[in-house]
Amino acid sequence: MTAPVWTEIADAAALTALLGEPGDAARGKERTALADVDRDWLAASPFCFVATSDADGNLDVSPKGDPAGRLAHVIDDTTIAIAERPGNRRADGYRNILQNPRVGLNFVIPGRSDTLRINGRARLVSDAPFFDAMVVKGHRPLLAVVVEIDTIFFHCGKAFLRSQLWDPDTWDPDGVVPRRAVISHRMEKPDQSVAELDAYYGESYLRRLYE
Numbered sequence: 001m002t003a004p005v006w007t008e009i010a011d012a013a014a015l016t017a018l019l020g021e022p023g024d025a026a027r028g029k030e031r032t033a034l035a036d037v038d039r040d041w042l043a044a045s046p047f048c049f050v051a052t053s054d055a056d057g058n059l060d061v062s063p064k065g066d067p068a069g070r071l072a073h074v075i076d077d078t079t080i081a082i083a084e085r086p087g088n089r090r091a092d093g094y095r096n097i098l099q100n101p102r103v104g105l106n107f108v109i110p111g112r113s114d115t116l117r118i119n120g121r122a123r124l125v126s127d128a129p130f131f132d133a134m135v136v137k138g139h140r141p142l143l144a145v146v147v148e149i150d151t152i153f154f155h156c157g158k159a160f161l162r163s164q165l166w167d168p169d170t171w172d173p174d175g176v177v178p179r180r181a182v183i184s185h186r187m188e189k190p191d192q193s194v195a196e197l198d199a200y201y202g203e204s205y206l207r208r209l210y211e
Helices: 012-019 036-044 092-099 129-134 158-163 180-187 194-200 203-207
Strands: 047-053 059-065 072-076 079-084 102-108 115-125 143-155
Touching (some): 072 129, 092 115
Antiparallel strands (some): 047 059, 047 102, 072 079, 102 115
16 A cells, blocks of 8 residues: 655745745744734733643643633733642643743634733742732742743634634534543543533632642
């Protein structure tokens, strides 16, 4: 049986020949400090992705979520902080930051197809006066990722529009993929029944989000 032939792009020149050159607006949209609209976006965003890499280049992308206004805190024109809340304690991204401070952030506002991207250098802070501004339901962050901004820019909405992510007519949460309790039973906690895991991921799970 003949193996399929792949045409691989192996250098920047071949990539540019295929995709073309970026336009002036796309090439020049990176900035190095927050504008007022960036501050407004961060205040309105309840969700972001944080991309990190360890010293060997192994990658992690972690979602972070909080009520709008409590996820990201603006320290100054070139520095922001992202709150950390109780989780599974793997801390993959944070362990990466200890080895390699470079991070990439993508801030999302529900219903918006564009996003705000920030690339910079991060450090971990376990307490600071600005933690008071990031309290949710009486709980201060466990720590914060403080990011010194290298570049910031808005990313266009084509990916969200193509995926129809915000169109409820495309949503099928109970479709082919089983619910969280079933996945957990199959992949992570086979010693617990689905009924026990349904109870775990139920109302009490929501109550424990900040505890």
